[in-house]
Amino acid sequence: MTGADPQRARLIDVELDDTIGRSTPDVEHERAVAIFDLIEENSFRPVNDAGEGPYRLKLSLAESRLVFSVTRENGDEVVTHILSLTPFRRIVKDYYMICESYYDAIRSATPSQIEAIDMGRRGLHNEGSQTLQDRLAGKIDVDFGTARRLFTLVCVLHWRG
Template sequence: MGTDQAAASTNRLVTVTLDPNTITSINPDEVHEWRIAIYDLLENNSFRPARVRAEGPYALHVSIIGNSIVLDVRHPETFQPIAAHYLSLTPFRRLIRDYFRIRDAYYEAIRSAQPFQIETVDMARRGLHNEAAELLRTRLENKIIIDLNTARRLFTLICAVQPYASRIDEATSALPAVLFVCSMNSVRSPIAAALARQAFPGRVIARSVGVNGGKADQFVHEVMEEVGIDMSVHTPHILDELVANRFDLVITLSEDAPEAVARKGLEAGAIEHWSVADPSLVEGNRDLVLSAYRDLRDSLRRRVGARLEPLVSGGSQSP
C-alpha cells in the first residue's frame, strides 16, 4: 500500500454517533434524515484531528451543548477520547436557514418544475453547500482537518440534527436526572437509559456509563431496533467522563458498579442496585443469544417504567 493509500485508509471517519441526551427525536422522518446524512459522510470522507498523535481511523460523537455542536473524536474500537471541539452555531444560522429553504424549493421543483428551473435551484444548493463547507473548514482550522467534500457532508449532518434536536440544559433543567451504571456501558446500562428516554420523552434526563470502557454491541442494536430505538448512535462512556455529579437516582446494573459509584462520590437522591444478567455472556447459537438480549430488554422496560413513573411524576426517589 502506497503512502497516499495508507493515509486515505487512516485519515477518515468510520463511525459517527449522536448523543441521545442532547439530540433526540421520535419522528421517524427526522431519524431517517440523520441516518442518511451519517451514511453519506461515512461513505467518502477525509478527516483527522490536528495537533494530536493518535492514528486513525476515527469515530465521531456529535452532541449539542447550548449553542454549540460538540465534535468529540474517539478511537473507533475502544471509544477512548482523542480530541473534542466546540463549534459555535451562530456563524452558521443564516446558512442553515437557507439550506432548508433551498432544500424545500428543490423538492418542489422536482415535483412540478421544468428542467431549467430544477438546474437553477440545484446550482443554488451547490453554491450554499460550498459556502458552508468553506466556513466550516475555517472555523475548524488547527482543530480538525477535512477536505471540501467532507465539510459539505458534515454541514448536511449539522443541518439534519440541529433544528430538530430537543436540547436540555442539564445545568439548569428541573427534570429528574437518572444514571444507569454497568461494567462496560455496552449492553445493560445503555439499554436501560434508552428505554427510559423512550418511555418518558422530554420528561427525564437519562444517562449511562460503564465502570470500564466497552465496545458497541451489535446484538443491542438489533433487539432495540425491534422496539423502535436506534442504538447505532450509542457511544460507550466511563464513569470518569461524567461531568454531572448530581443525580436524583443512580441505578447500578453490574456487580462491580456499586463500588465504583461509591468511589466516584456522586451526589444522589437515591442509589440502588438491580441484579440483572449480562446477555453477552450467554453461549449458544444466534437465536439463543438474541433471546437473552430480548429478555433483558423486556425486563428492563418493565422495571424502568415502574421505577421511574413516580420520579418523573414528581414523587419520591424511593422505590
C-alpha cells in the same frame, strides 16, 4: 492533510448524543443516511494528534454549540472541540428555504427553472461546507468532500420535520 495515512485518517463511526434529540421517522432516516454517507467516504484527522486513527466521532449539543468528541477506534479519548452554531444559522435557514423551493419546483417548474434552483441550493451547501471547514481549521483536518458530508449532517440535525 499531509503525511497522514488515508486508511487511518478517517472516521469509522459517528454517533449522535441524546442531546441532539430525536424527530420524525423521515428526519431520523435522513440523519442515518447522512451518517452512512460520511462514514462511507471521509478524510478526518485531529490536528496535532500524536497517535493515529481511525477515529470515532460523537456529536452533541451544549448551549447552542456543536460538540465534536473524537476518540480512537478503541475508545481512547483524542480531543473535544466545541463549535458555535451561530455562523451556520443564516446558511442553514437559506438552505432550507431553497430546498423547499426546489421541491415545489419539481412539481410544476420547467427543467431550466429546476436546474437554476438546484444550482443555488448546491451553492449554499458549498458555502456551508466551506464555513464548516474554515471553523474546523487548526482543530480537525477534513477535506472538502468530508466537510460537505458533515455540513449535510449539521443541516439534518437542525431539521425537526
